[in-house]
Amino acid sequence: MRAMVAVALNTFREAIRDRVLYLILAVALLVVAGSRFVAMLTVGSEVKIVKDLGLAAVSIFGLLIAVFVGTALVSKEIERRTVYTLLAQPIARWQFVAGKYAGLFLVLAANVLVVGGSVLAAVALMGESPVALVPAVVLILVELAVVAAFAVLFSSFTNPILAAVGTVAVYVAGHLSWSFDLLRKRVTTGAARTLCDVLHAVLPNLDRLDVKADAVHGIAIPASTFAAAAAYGAFYALAVVVLACVVFERREFA
């Protein structure tokens, strides 16, 4: 456990020294700050625009961090051959992967805290209560945790470019997973139906974690829905991280 924590903290420290992270964070904060000016272009709904753009910034820039930082986590260690030094230490391979994931999650949590906190502050400064936005911000973090798990999984067996493509593909498919259910109703053959069922069940249903629209309109998310969505995302991410650990355990280094 101690070894895993050490890897996680090291990953976090390494990531926050990365200039890319600061660039992404700076642009995200710029979007949040700029949303007040963008809101001047609208007729009514200024606060809604600030909330929409702010939550989108938390989500999109978090995704960029998960992809750019996450997909290089394991493969960079292999490329630089530092993985050999690390694995020569008394640390199991799964601890290494799990530690990397935990470090990435910390980075994402810090990003969500800073950018999400700015959005909540901006809304409060406009005289509206930002409380309804909190569940949406938390579920964005849960969604990013799922995406980050895929980034680490892909990073554990392929190069950063392919891992980035794979992670983005999972993100896109995760937001379109409803289409497999739709497709299932249209296809006639049993095998195609089974394939649709499997894809619908296996791919992450990221739309289930998206409550931004409700939150922006001040509609309270029922506690049971929030808890179920958070549990779904957390267990899904856990399953993908376990898979990444298994893949990395079986990987042979030349």
Next chain:
Amino acid sequence: MSGTIRAGLLLAAAVLGAGVARARLVALEAPSAGPKDLLYLPNGKYLRAASLGQAPVAADLVYFWAIQYYSDYQRADRFRYIEHVFGSVIPELDPRFIDPYWLGALILTTEAADLEGGLRLLDLGAAKNPGEWVLPFLAGWECDHAKEYDRAAAYFDRAARIPGAPAALVRLVAGMRARGENLREAIAKWNEVLADPRGDDASHAIAERQVRTLTVRADLKDLEAAVVTFRELRGAPPRRLEELVHAGILSRLPLDPDGKPYRYDPATGAVTSDASRVLGS
């Protein structure tokens, strides 16, 4: 010539060439043939799928673009796709986004003089947001401007029944009923205002005055219509108002709000009231 100067000259030449070519492209651009750019605006359902979880922001962006688009008064045929933009694309992306419904309706009713189109947008918004009293309320005003007072009253009535709507909306219903000459219905609504314990003194005073005025107006209207009927049946006007009851045209003669009988002039057939004179009508 040093390498730096050569590179600088090449850069300047490239920038100049790009600038000239761009100016030429702009000059060659065909004038806009109307709202063809709107023809290819995808359905909101597809935009929603393509937005990958960012549908509210996509709705905002389409709304921004629509505001700029419809602010250009030089466009030909600019109202053709307005219901597609404000009634299909944006509501599919964010059905609870209220402002596009009323803004689209405002453009349609005020600029395009298309009351029905505007009401369709407001009805759609109200159907998707049954808790928002403001949309039927605005529909009521649009009908009022179009002098369709019965429809206005129906919209205000719908708005007034939505929880959270201001109590004063019932006064608008009553006002529209009176403007539409449905005086008895207007009196019933003003009596509702009078009986509402939430109303303040000013509201009750307005309601009381309206009930008095409208009662006189309604009674005079009924009496004058009865005199006309009597004349048609008997070939001459009645000598006294009581004859209207004897002839079975009225079941009884009404009294004015002060409890006094209405005045009748057999020579002209005119019915008047002291109460109406006191009230200034």
